[in-house]
Amino acid sequence: MPDPLEDIATLDFARAARRGYPEAVLCEPKSIDQVATIAQAVADRAAGSPDQITLFTRATDDQAKAILGVLPDASWDRTARLLAWPPTPPEPTGDAVLVLCAGTSDLPVAREALLTARYLGRSAELVVDVGVAGLHRVLGKLDQLRRARVIVVAAGMDGALPSVVAGLVSCPVIALPTSVGYGAAFGGIAPLLSMLNACAPGVAVVNIDNGYGAGHLAAQVAAPRTEEAL
Amino acid sequence: MPDPLEDIATLDFARAARRGYPEAVLCEPKSIDQVATIAQAVADRAAGSPDQITLFTRATDDQAKAILGVLPDASWDRTARLLAWPPTPPEPTGDAVLVLCAGTSDLPVAREALLTARYLGRSAELVVDVGVAGLHRVLGKLDQLRRARVIVVAAGMDGALPSVVAGLVSCPVIALPTSVGYGAAFGGIAPLLSMLNACAPGVAVVNIDNGYGAGHLAAQVAAPRTEEAL
Amino acid sequence: MPDPLEDIATLDFARAARRGYPEAVLCEPKSIDQVATIAQAVADRAAGSPDQITLFTRATDDQAKAILGVLPDASWDRTARLLAWPPTPPEPTGDAVLVLCAGTSDLPVAREALLTARYLGRSAELVVDVGVAGLHRVLGKLDQLRRARVIVVAAGMDGALPSVVAGLVSCPVIALPTSVGYGAAFGGIAPLLSMLNACAPGVAVVNIDNGYGAGHLAAQVAAPRTEEAL
Amino acid sequence: MPDPLEDIATLDFARAARRGYPEAVLCEPKSIDQVATIAQAVADRAAGSPDQITLFTRATDDQAKAILGVLPDASWDRTARLLAWPPTPPEPTGDAVLVLCAGTSDLPVAREALLTARYLGRSAELVVDVGVAGLHRVLGKLDQLRRARVIVVAAGMDGALPSVVAGLVSCPVIALPTSVGYGAAFGGIAPLLSMLNACAPGVAVVNIDNGYGAGHLAAQVAAPRTEEAL
């Protein structure tokens, strides 16, 4: 019997074993049919008893519905455009992850980072709308900032928040530029450059709007010490 | 008698009358000979009793020496690459200008802004090395910031300082991006974009390394109210 | 009772006290629901007697309708994409603001600047379609230009108008590049660069299409002298 | 006997016949030896009675000296970096070319345009330092502008002058962007984009610093009507 998956994808089911973290399917550039075919392959492999979580990222509403058609009990966070199956995150291990969000409009990617960190096994919290235009907002969170093992900072426009935060704490800061803004924000280039040039050291930059990557990296930084050498 | 100036420049001596501020000669892209010819024209016109100040900006050492050869009592700030003749700034009028400098390396353009504001008739002060990586430094100056009528903020790299400052005060902030930095600072593009996208409103951006322009603009914003309509 | 606002925004209601100007909500990148939730929070805080104006900027028609659903007496300028509540601008104080508009297509951002300046407490006038292709149009307004304390100049395409105007007056010129144009206008990069390199000093540049920022900055420059140090 | 020219160049001596204008040798990217070899070939072909002019453009001082070593009676304009041999321009035919130069620093490319137009057979004049920051300077030349058949306008920084001039005359304007400026002038990108987006129609743009190209184009536009179809 021909395998419809074979023509379009070579799923890396061994990745959880090799890297310690589950496979994620980037939905956005795929057709609805391709996404559904992949979801079916995930279901088939599990055969009722899934041994690892699969994430579906940057899913449009239509893609999400196609996935839920195959995996009806998958979780779906529409703001974050993220689905997960099975839907329950693992029991948290390792250290805490903190996600900061400079403005309301940065919420989608901030939530994507938050949920990714949780599905990869960390406890994670989100603090919203603490941009540098009102500095008292972030300074009011100083204790919380200093308790984190790693902080993800999502910001668009001037992308100034990661620099400010990195100057206040000793843990690594993951700078997550967003495409929020207009004109000379150039779809996220402005905050991206700002973050790459952060005058405080200890800033790790990921791609524009890459909440998944930021959350994944945070989960790795905050991983329990014993997991070494897979 | 042929006029050597005529072949190379049409000096705008009427500018002080028309716009209220003196002419400035951008030296950098001119040859030593051209700069000296222009300095001579300035001296000739004054004929011993200059009625206005001429600034020479972005002068290399060799250009500065050529100017001093013609106008020996001109002032020369080598860091700021600025000469002025006659050398004494006018008595300050209007409101105070404050110049902030994010890092030591931003000093040349910050000083160029400072001196320009003074030669255009304002009182002006400079505060150095208050970048956002050590936020306590700028927060410790809050009273001084709030007393200014206009603040020039020179910063390279992430260019985050103007956003932070503009969020703390009610006066306009003139953001002066510098070419300090390397790699993805792209000769000042990173702070320029950051400043154009400042999340706090009230930020006026000038060209990269344009200390003269920032100082000029600051002098205009802080000008006495009565000067209207020249 | 859970607060729906808390998950998405930390409104900076203290900003009017701290900076002297009201909060503005950038609508464009927010969802309809987020905008409505924020409008409700604005209404709730006021509880019938609002003590300050809130601006909603860059609102789509759908966002505007959602805001008007919550704040039915808000003003809405559809061309400028701006709403304000309460709808009446304050009595003007300080000096006059003049807004120039190079072409008909620059009207939306020019009006956004005009209305912002008015809602921030200044008297403000608009002059339309005075681009440099027909120089007599701007030269015919010379008296009006010279009476202003600050001039906002909105222009797309070659962005040449601010340079020309700044050479004619002694007050600061706020250059507002627009995304009007096509091809090598690159969504406003051409006028932005032109303005940053204005050969006349005294030009303050803001982000492409940032009428709100230009109007805010103009209001600050033209502010009454007594407002210092909030 | 081996021909040293053959290994490095295929001179297009037939070009004068085919296109009506002489060959030009772009010196800058060539080695001193290559330039000297080409000059020698030019001398050899002429064998005492040159029937057409050869231009050597963008020549460094060292390249110029090498050329003069071979063709001692060649003309050399050091500012324009241009040599011509034989040194005398042809008797002018066709219409007049006018070259405007926004600032003193734009002189080298403006002169390159001026001389090229003359060596290609046109009468040509130069007007210097008439940038838009002092608009009265260009308005004072209106009669001269309206007498020209074609106008070359060299400008750096904001590149605003061609737009202004094109709005004042009925003849074509050749916009010649220069690399004069710093920061966001980006080596001439700012004036190039400004000129490509000129809001007045009738503007023909050439490459940054391409004085030769501008002068050549001007000579073609102002060519006598009878020269058609070579």
Next chain:
Amino acid sequence: MPDPLEDIATLDFARAARRGYPEAVLCEPKSIDQVATIAQAVADRAAGSPDQITLFTRATDDQAKAILGVLPDASWDRTARLLAWPPTPPEPTGDAVLVLCAGTSDLPVAREALLTARYLGRSAELVVDVGVAGLHRVLGKLDQLRRARVIVVAAGMDGALPSVVAGLVSCPVIALPTSVGYGAAFGGIAPLLSMLNACAPGVAVVNIDNGYGAGHLAAQVAAPRTEEAL
């Protein structure tokens, strides 16, 4: 009675007298209402006996219909997105204009150039689909090329055709880059740069997709000699 035009535009009706060519209205960035208001003003001024042609460029279908609602006898070339009123071009004077089009997809801007030249008073012809991939196509037109006084060459993708043509003729070539292409064509940047760097001199570049500008420039170059000094 209030004038609806006054709030949105300052039409330059004196332009025909001043520059010798009619006013053109760039429709694309304007609203339907603005376009209709302007068309009405054009009709009102003419009051039955129009003394000059008005062009409406880059009109969408909806804009075109609004214009035809006011000026029912206007001509409309839908491919070129151009309307003209009154609809009949003037009797041709001056020299001939030739428009070349590298590929079928470049037709809209090529036709815009063609029609503009005709409405500005020149005779003009169009040759289609003669790109350099099949060089025999353009070589087969050599006689026609050499009869023209000025040639407009529209090309996207590699933008190589103007270089090739300019090497074959003695008249000026107006290079009109188009946004045809994908990927690294970058919306016309590739042919724009190619044309600015044409290795054959005599190439005048206009903005990407600016058929109107190319046609206008061509009409000026080919203008009768007597029209000097308006």
Next chain:
Amino acid sequence: MPDPLEDIATLDFARAARRGYPEAVLCEPKSIDQVATIAQAVADRAAGSPDQITLFTRATDDQAKAILGVLPDASWDRTARLLAWPPTPPEPTGDAVLVLCAGTSDLPVAREALLTARYLGRSAELVVDVGVAGLHRVLGKLDQLRRARVIVVAAGMDGALPSVVAGLVSCPVIALPTSVGYGAAFGGIAPLLSMLNACAPGVAVVNIDNGYGAGHLAAQVAAPRTEEAL
């Protein structure tokens, strides 16, 4: 009788004879009508007995339907957006072409390359989803890689696969960057630059998403030796 084709295109029917490969029609930037007119011309020329294949590339669904309306037996690969008429590829000659596809989302351009190579007379195979994030996938295909005469590698995002593959084989690798990715992928600029800078030599780069060009080039590289000199 007028020929509707003549106004829009000069089909290069001699190309098969001249270059040895059939004409291809790039549909995307053409109107439906233009595409149909061209298809009709193809049908007319063949008059029942076509002697060469015509490809229609980057066809939208609507364009494809218009072509099928004229040439009902044309083949259509909707994923690859490619049509061919007559529909049967020629008998393969020359050497084998291998097409690798880094991710599922790169499939459309990879298939376009695959089918083009087949319609140009080569045998060609496709291997999907072998990106470098799971290196074992490409290493598991080493034998297949080493049997190919030329390998096309389609990849978006980091574009790392061609470098890795070129380091493993001795045949040329054609690197086909795709616009798959988001944020700093910049529509394919990231993989394009990565491929141009491949640290392994032997990498030939084509335009972003240019599957047709990659397949054509592969067919030429793998062509039988006897075909020389057409």
Next chain:
Amino acid sequence: MPDPLEDIATLDFARAARRGYPEAVLCEPKSIDQVATIAQAVADRAAGSPDQITLFTRATDDQAKAILGVLPDASWDRTARLLAWPPTPPEPTGDAVLVLCAGTSDLPVAREALLTARYLGRSAELVVDVGVAGLHRVLGKLDQLRRARVIVVAAGMDGALPSVVAGLVSCPVIALPTSVGYGAAFGGIAPLLSMLNACAPGVAVVNIDNGYGAGHLAAQVAAPRTEEAL
């Protein structure tokens, strides 16, 4: 007594206490005098018994000599352009850092990262010349890669190595783009974009040539777990 430091810098001596890591002085954009003044301030504060290490980064030879003039026992790694005083790194704590270097030319920034990590208190090793063009080189180090808690990967040109490495391990990978390459490497833009778009998650990007930032970030990721909340 005047303090020469005060005019140029506000050293952040409290930073070690606040952030847990020593101050670093970026030398490159500073003058020799400024660097020497800062070195003297470092010496003065220590007064014989320094309690923390100061790093001097990106020092030219002349700057290094000026620093050694003041702090003769400082260490100097000329390849890495790094000085440290006092010269002995602290006893390592936390986990191991591994630094990979794609090519010989990437050594300077790779060594800067290596030494920074050591001076910040980690054990760190360097593996050189393991670029993807010879994949067996990096595959041969798999055991060493999997023992690391964090891996810094320095690469120029295609920047493909971090993607490949991140796909092989479970720890975070810090991608350090270098300006090695030419042409379309654009001074490090090519590897920077490649790394931001790494198809394997878990990649943290720093600025081009920012070895100091990469080493600092690595030291933070590998920090002992008890150091929380300074």
Next chain:
Amino acid sequence: MPDPLEDIATLDFARAARRGYPEAVLCEPKSIDQVATIAQAVADRAAGSPDQITLFTRATDDQAKAILGVLPDASWDRTARLLAWPPTPPEPTGDAVLVLCAGTSDLPVAREALLTARYLGRSAELVVDVGVAGLHRVLGKLDQLRRARVIVVAAGMDGALPSVVAGLVSCPVIALPTSVGYGAAFGGIAPLLSMLNACAPGVAVVNIDNGYGAGHLAAQVAAPRTEEAL
């Protein structure tokens, strides 16, 4: 005994066996010492009887002299900046490579391609100065073009030559953009984009100034058919 090579490089001596072509050392970004150390390792390995050729590319004069100090009988082509040891190219096999050079200034990279192809075992010829500005030059070589199995075309400025050549022949064309030009040539970006968008299919692009890569690729395309699968 310590191995000085080990600290800086992992030479890939197995590459000839694995890929069929010798190792090449990119000298430019390496220090003189590093280059000399590598040359010594090459000499040591050979121990008097080298079994393969090593190329040293993009060598400065000082680097070349250091290499010749260690390998005195190496060949050195100073124009091409290339050294080879042993100095004699292998007996040619496979098909002929033709290298075209658009202008004299493109010679260095054209010669680098030529010599690389020869050292990799192909017969190769060079034709100089056949740019499209004088089309008869390339048309005069049509027979030679059609005899080649692969053609390398080096061109700067408009980069138009590869498009023209690819339209005339049936073999693959390797487009080699050079950094020759100024202004909007942007160091080779203009010809690079032009070549990526070549309107004739069959064009393979390599990095700007990458003569080595072009020659290597040409040698692979023209390799004898029997060499498959190393």
